[in-house]
Amino acid sequence: MLLSIVIPAYNEIQNIERTILALREALKQAEWEPYELIVADDASTDGTAEIAEALGATIVPSGKRNIGATRNIGAAAARGEYILFLDADTLVDRRLMEGLKRAIEKGVAGGGSRLIWSEPVCDFLANLGMKSWVIVSRIFRIPSGSFFFVRREVFEKIGGFDEAYFISEEITLAKKLKRWGKVVILRETAATSPRKMRQFTRCEFARFVLSSLLHPRQIMRNRNYLDIWYKRRP
Numbered sequence: 001m002l003l004s005i006v007i008p009a010y011n012e013i014q015n016i017e018r019t020i021l022a023l024r025e026a027l028k029q030a031e032w033e034p035y036e037l038i039v040a041d042d043a044s045t046d047g048t049a050e051i052a053e054a055l056g057a058t059i060v061p062s063g064k065r066n067i068g069a070t071r072n073i074g075a076a077a078a079r080g081e082y083i084l085f086l087d088a089d090t091l092v093d094r095r096l097m098e099g100l101k102r103a104i105e106k107g108v109a110g111g112g113s114r115l116i117w118s119e120p121v122c123d124f125l126a127n128l129g130m131k132s133w134v135i136v137s138r139i140f141r142i143p144s145g146s147f148f149f150v151r152r153e154v155f156e157k158i159g160g161f162d163e164a165y166f167i168s169e170e171i172t173l174a175k176k177l178k179r180w181g182k183v184v185i186l187r188e189t190a191a192t193s194p195r196k197m198r199q200f201t202r203c204e205f206a207r208f209v210l211s212s213l214l215h216p217r218q219i220m221r222n223r224n225y226l227d228i229w230y231k232r233r234p
Helices: 016-029 048-054 067-076 094-105 124-140 152-157 169-177 195-199 202-214 216-220
Strands: 003-009 035-041 058-061 082-086 110-117 147-151 183-192
Touching (some): 003 016, 003 048, 003 067, 016 048, 016 094, 035 048, 048 058, 058 067, 067 082, 067 169, 094 147, 147 152, 202 216
Parallel strands (some): 003 082, 035 058
Antiparallel strands (some): 082 147, 110 147
16 A cells, blocks of 8 residues: 655755654565655755755645645645655654554544654653643544644545644644544654754743634734744754
8 A cells, every 4th residue: 555655844954854764764664665755845945855855755846834735735746545744853663654554454534643752851841731732632533743644535525734724734634534534643652853942932932822822713824923833943
């Protein structure tokens, strides 16, 4: 069964090589063939696309500056029965890919995995936030955008990710997906980068959380409020 892996990327020169190499090694160890790797390049200016292409990825240009729209563009180029959306700063291993293979063989509509940080994080609030998300994700079967897989046929029928949203597009997709079949959260873990914790201050996170609680629809639909997700800092 062909698996299509779509990585949305914007200025990911510090992460893309590590992510692709870890992915390829995990697929090799899990004896997964065939698969295709698609990088949806969202107007990168730092050489992300060139590195990914040198590592064997098919590059699909986006330029939408919208994570859901960029994932959709990558998915439009996919040929596999299932699509795995993997963030450019997220690492997978053999156990996770074997868990994914077992879920796909059962014919699930889609799902995700547990998440952990890819490196130690000393910030109490950051760790609390991660643990809270893992619990909520498993209870309500909400995959994270960092590792989200879906049967392509179903994905196309429900119209893909809602491009009106600049964040939380995976939550809206998961709600629709449950109407078409089983959605699972794998016990195996994907390791995602805590870089936002280094790049943005607690005050910036607090302002974002408060604004989101007061005006959730306005925040999710306007990129101007979402620097934490759409800007890169050294």
